[in-house]
Amino acid sequence: MPSTMIIKKSRLATLAIAASAFTMIATSPAYAWPTEQDVATARPNPDGVPDCARATSGAKACFDEFGDWFYITDRYKDGYSAVALWRVKDxxxxxxxxxxxxxxxxxxxxxxxxxxxxxxxxxxxASCVGDYATKDILEDACGPMTRIINN
Structure with missing residues (x-):
């Protein structure tokens, strides 16, 4: 096989890989904004009454606007962590x-x-579950987003 044919195949393979990577980035889930990663801790219950997102089988995430507290409950022994997926919008x-x-x-x-x-x-x-070690949220393991105006 002539060397120009090998080069052309190599360039095509490179282009195919680049196109595939772009497609993966462009079609990432709607929650793929830049993220802050935090670990919730055990502490006495904050004083407020939180609003809760719809729970999933594995997680329940709540937000208390008085003090900006997230409450995250792991509801199921499944080997995954419960996670509150959040964003603030103007x-x-x-x-x-x-x-x-x-x-x-x-x-x-x-x-x-x-x-x-x-x-x-x-x-x-939203209430979600995911793998804490890799920080990956399971694609179909989030409930719907809940919204509040933070006063």
Whole structure:
């Protein structure tokens, strides 16, 4: 086989790999914004009454706007961690901040994380499960997003 033919095949393979990588990035899930990764900790229950996102079989994530507390409950012994997937948006819908708060302490535990989020912005969050070691949220393991205006 002539060497020009090998070079052409090599370039085609490189282009195919690049196109595949671009497709993977372009079709990533809607929650693929830059993220802050936090671990929730055991502490006394904060004083407020949280609003909760719809729970999944493995997780329940709640947010208390008085003090910006996330509550994350691991509901099922499945080998995965419960995680609150969250983002803060301005009035135009632009994501200002976003992240994940992980409860890595196992089934039956509720853990808490305080975040200093801006006032008068939308806070969206969902209950999810994922692999804490890799920080991967399972694609189909999130409930719908819940929204509140953070006062």
């Amino acid at each position: 009035a135009n819908g632009s994501v200002m901040r976003g992240g994940n708060v992980w409860n890595r302490d196992g089934a039956g535990t509720t853990r808490f994380k305080n975040k200093d989020l801006p006032e008068e912005y939308y806070v969206d969050w």
